[in-house]
Amino acid sequence: MQTEIANFNFYNPTRILFGKNQIEAMDAYIPQNAKVLITYGGGSAKRFGTIDRVVEALGNRKWDTFSGIEANPHFETLMQAVEKVKEENFDFIIAVGGGSVIDGTKFIAAASVFPGDPIDIFGQGIGAGKPIEEALPFGTVLTLPATSSEMNSGAVITFEELKAKVSFSSEKTFPKFSVLEPEITYTLPDRQLRNGLTDTFIHLLEDYLTYPVDARLQDAWSEASLREIIKLAPELNADNYDYSVRANYMWICTNGLNNILRPGVPTDWATHELGHEITAFNNTDHARTLTPVMLATMKVRKEEKYEKLIQYAENVWGITEANDEEKITLAIDKTAEFFQSIEMPTTLEEIGVKEADIDYLVTQLEKHDDTALGENNQQTLDISRKIYETALN
Numbered sequence: 001m002q003t004e005i006a007n008f009n010f011y012n013p014t015r016i017l018f019g020k021n022q023i024e025a026m027d028a029y030i031p032q033n034a035k036v037l038i039t040y041g042g043g044s045a046k047r048f049g050t051i052d053r054v055v056e057a058l059g060n061r062k063w064d065t066f067s068g069i070e071a072n073p074h075f076e077t078l079m080q081a082v083e084k085v086k087e088e089n090f091d092f093i094i095a096v097g098g099g100s101v102i103d104g105t106k107f108i109a110a111a112s113v114f115p116g117d118p119i120d121i122f123g124q125g126i127g128a129g130k131p132i133e134e135a136l137p138f139g140t141v142l143t144l145p146a147t148s149s150e151m152n153s154g155a156v157i158t159f160e161e162l163k164a165k166v167s168f169s170s171e172k173t174f175p176k177f178s179v180l181e182p183e184i185t186y187t188l189p190d191r192q193l194r195n196g197l198t199d200t201f202i203h204l205l206e207d208y209l210t211y212p213v214d215a216r217l218q219d220a221w222s223e224a225s226l227r228e229i230i231k232l233a234p235e236l237n238a239d240n241y242d243y244s245v246r247a248n249y250m251w252i253c254t255n256g257l258n259n260i261l262r263p264g265v266p267t268d269w270a271t272h273e274l275g276h277e278i279t280a281f282n283n284t285d286h287a288r289t290l291t292p293v294m295l296a297t298m299k300v301r302k303e304e305k306y307e308k309l310i311q312y313a314e315n316v317w318g319i320t321e322a323n324d325e326e327k328i329t330l331a332i333d334k335t336a337e338f339f340q341s342i343e344m345p346t347t348l349e350e351i352g353v354k355e356a357d358i359d360y361l362v363t364q365l366e367k368h369d370d371t372a373l374g375e376n377n378q379q380t381l382d383i384s385r386k387i388y389e390t391a392l393n
Contacts (some may be wrong), residue, residue, distance in 0.1 A: 001376065004262035005215050012258060014151045015177040018251070022179045023053045026094075026139055034092035037085060038062040039105045041070070045049040045096045045143060048187045054096060064088065069097065072158040072165065072279060072286070073104030075119070078111070085112040085136070092137055095175075098144025098196075103155035109135040122166045124368045126159060132170035140178040143160075144188060145250045146196035146201065146287070148257030150178035152286045158280065164368060165276040180254065182246035190238045193288035194342045197236060197249065201229050202254035202271060202290040207214045209298070210266040210375040212307050221261050223315045225252055231340050270373035271297055274384060277364045284351045292348045296391035298332050302384065304376070347389045354371060358388045 017025050030036065036058055038051060045051050046067075053065060066081045084231035085108060086089070095105035111118035123129025142150045149155065153167040185193070208222040229252060235245045255261070275289035304308065306328070313319040313331035318356045322330060336346045345351050354360075362385050365371065379387075 002213055002266055005213050007148050010263045010264035013176045022027050024057050027057050027180055034061055035090050036061055036092045037090040038065045038094050040067050042098040045299045050096055058285050069101045071100050071105045073100050075157050075159050079224040080109050080382055081108045082111045087158050095140045098151040100149025102140050102149040103367045106136055106155040106264035107157055109138045110173055112136055121168050124166050126166050132172045135172040137176050140175045142180050145253035148254050151254050163280045165280050180250050182250050186241050188337055193236050195285055197229055198287040198344050200253045200342040201371045202294055203256040206269050207262040207267045209305055209308050210268050213265055215265045218261050218265050226316045269374045270379050273370045273373055277361045282352050288345055288351055291344045292346055292391040295336055295346055300387045300390050348393045349393050
C-alpha cells in the first residue's frame, strides 16, 4: 500500500475566462481564420441567448451549429457531428453546455481526426482503446457546473444499444479555454443546481476518501471544498440570484475534478463506475445514482477507508467528541442527512432499482472490465454486489 505522496506529473493547459461578460473575451483565443462549429444540447442555450452571444463574439468567422447532444451524450449522435466536421471542414469547436455537451465535444474533436474507426478510442470491452494522437482545438462556454469537464481532459460517452457508459481521456482533449460566467447559471432549475453540487461533492470524495498518504495540501483543499459545498447548499436555489453564491458554486465545481486535488494521492472512482451502470440501465440522472452508492461504499468498505473516514468526520463535519467507531457512524449519518436536505436519494429504491436488478448491474460491470475497482483495485464483483445490495434501502 502507498504510504506517502506518490510521484506525479501534473498538466492542465486550459485557460479560464471567469466572471461577467467573458463570452466576448474568447475572441482573442480563437484563430481569426477559424471555421467554427458550435455544439450544444437542447433549446435552452438558444432560448436564453447564449448561442447568440457566442455568434456575436465570433465576428466575421464562418460558423455553424450542431444541436441535440443528449444529457448522456450518445455515440451515435456524436458521430453525426463528426461527419459534419469532416464534410464541411470545420477546424475549431465551441461547446455551449454542461458536462455532457463538453464531453461529447471532446469526442467529436478527437474522432474527427482519428485514423480508423473512432470506436477504437474506447476500451472497456467496446473498442481497442487506442491512444488519441491529435484532436481539433475547442473551447467551452459552461452553462451547468458539475463535472469539471470544462477544465479536464476526460469524457464519458453513452452507447445506447450496448447499455454502456464508457470513459476516455487524453492530453489532446483539454479545452483551449473555458468561459465561466456565473450569471449564466441563473436560468438553471433547482434539480440541475442540486445535481451539479452533488456531482462535485462525490468527485471530491472519490479522490479523498481512500487512505492517508500525508498529502496535507491535497487533503486540506478537499476538506475545505467539501465544507464550502455543505455551507453553500442552502443558499443555492433557483430563486436566489446572488452573484457571489453562483460564482462560488461555479468555481468549486470546476475545481472538483480539474485534477488539482489529486496529484500524488490514491483515488477510488468505483462509485462512479457503479453509478454509470445504473444510468445506462434506467437513465437516472448521473448525480442521483452516486449518493446511494457512496453511502453504501462508506459502510461496506469501512475498514479500507477507516482512517480517512475518521479524518472526514473530524475535518469536514467537526465530529471530535466521540470514539473512532462513533465518528464514522455519525459522519455517514451526517452525509445522508446532507443528501436528503438537497433532495438527493439515499437508497437505490428511490431511483427505481430493485433487488432483482442487481444481477444485471453486476453482469454489466463484468462485461465492461470493472472487476477490480477502488484505490487498491481490490473491489471485486462480490464487493460491488454487496454495495448495490446495501444501497437498496
